[in-house]
Amino acid sequence: MNIVIFGPPGAGKGTQSKFLVKKYNLHQLSTGDLLRNEIKNKTKLGLEISSIMNAGELVSDKIVGNLIEKFIANDNFKNKIIFDGYPRTLTQAKNLDNLLNKYKQKIDIVLKLSVSLETVIKRILDRRDQEDRSDDNESTAIKRYKTYEKSSETVLDYYNQSNLLKVINGETSVSEINIEISGLIEAIKG
Numbered sequence: 001m002n003i004v005i006f007g008p009p010g011a012g013k014g015t016q017s018k019f020l021v022k023k024y025n026l027h028q029l030s031t032g033d034l035l036r037n038e039i040k041n042k043t044k045l046g047l048e049i050s051s052i053m054n055a056g057e058l059v060s061d062k063i064v065g066n067l068i069e070k071f072i073a074n075d076n077f078k079n080k081i082i083f084d085g086y087p088r089t090l091t092q093a094k095n096l097d098n099l100l101n102k103y104k105q106k107i108d109i110v111l112k113l114s115v116s117l118e119t120v121i122k123r124i125l126d127r128r129d130q131e132d133r134s135d136d137n138e139s140t141a142i143k144r145y146k147t148y149e150k151s152s153e154t155v156l157d158y159y160n161q162s163n164l165l166k167v168i169n170g171e172t173s174v175s176e177i178n179i180e181i182s183g184l185i186e187a188i189k190g
C-alpha cells in the first residue's frame with residue numbers, strides 16, 4: 001500500500017506518517033526531511049535550496065522529483081511508502097504517477113489533513129521549541145501556508161477525480177486523527 005499524506009505545514013503530516021509507519025510497516029518519504037538533510041550536510045544542492053526553503057517557497061519540481069525516484073526504485077520499499085509532503089504541485093502529482101507506473105506501483109489513498117491558518121501558526125510555534133527548523137517562524141509559516149493554498153487545489157482536484165482523496169479534520173487530537181485514518185485504511189485493505 002502506498003499512501004500520500006497531504007496538508008499545509010503544521011497539519012500533522014509528519015506525526016501521522018510516523019504512526020502509519022509503525023502500524024502498517026511502511027516507510028516515510030518526507031521530501032522536506034530529505035531537503036533539510038542536504039542543507040545540514042552543506043551539499044551543493046543544500047546551498048542552492050536553503051534560501052528558497054527559508055522564504056517558505058517551493059523548491060523546483062525537478063529537484064524534488066530527482067530525490068524521490070531512488071526511493072520508489074528501491075525494492076525494499078515497494079508498495080510500502082508514505083509520501084509526506086510530496087506531491088505539492090500538479091506537475092509533481094503527474095510525475096509521481098509516472099514514476100510509480102514505471103516501477104509497477106500505484107497510490108492507494110490520499111489523506112488530506114485540513115487545518116486553519118490559525119492552528120498552523122500555533123502548532124509551528126510550538127514545534128519550534130522542540131525541533132530546530134529555520135523555517136519554523138511566524139512569517140515563514142504564513143508564507144508556507146499561502147504557498148500551500150496556491151498550489152494545493154489542482155493537486156486535490158487531480159486526486160479527487162481518481163477517487164483517491166479522503167479529507168480528514170486535522171483540528172482534532174492526534175489520537176482522534178489516528179483512529180479516523182486507520183478506519184479509512186482498513187476500509188481499502190478490505
Ligand code: AMP
Nearest residue numbers: 009031032053057058059064085086088
Ligand atoms: P515540509 O517539511 O514538508 O514542511 O517542507 C519544508 C520545505 O521544503 C517546504 O516549505 C519547501 O520549501 C520544501 N519542500 C518540501 N517538499 C517539497 C516539494 N514536494 N516540492 C517543493 N518543495 C518542497
